Amino acid sequence: MADLDYGWRLREVMAERGMSSTTELRPLLAARGVDLSPSQVYRLVVGKPERLSLRTLMALLDILDCAMDDLIESPPARTVRRTGK
Incomplete structure (x- = not known):
């Protein structure tokens, strides 16, 4: 299964x-x-929204005058090892 984790940098x-x-x-x-309610904004800032x-x-x-990749950080790409036949 693919690793779909991300970093939330808000x-x-x-x-x-x-x-x-x-x-x-x-x-x-x-x-x-x-x-949004105050608690929703708090959770948005301090947590990682699903x-x-x-x-x-x-x-x-x-x-924030930013781009999506400023807020959402993808995990480093994993090296996929392929075997040739």
């Missing part, structure tokens, strides 16, 4: 942009039509 990207609190993010999301709406993702990219 907290790091926020810090790089000078955002230190999850409460700063909530009104910025709301201004873009994404209404599900994320594209609207929320696009709002985060806009707020």
Whole structure:
């Protein structure tokens, strides 16, 4: 089975942009039509989401002026060994 793990860097990207609190993010999301509760925003920042709406993702990219690969880090590629016959 394939390893589909990923790294979620929202907290790091926020810090790089000078955002230190999850409460700063909530009104910025709301201004873009994404209404999340304070606890949902907290979990989004400190955890690794298993599900994320594209609207929320696009709002985060806009707020943080970043690309998807700034927020979502894929694991290093594993070397696949093939045998020739």
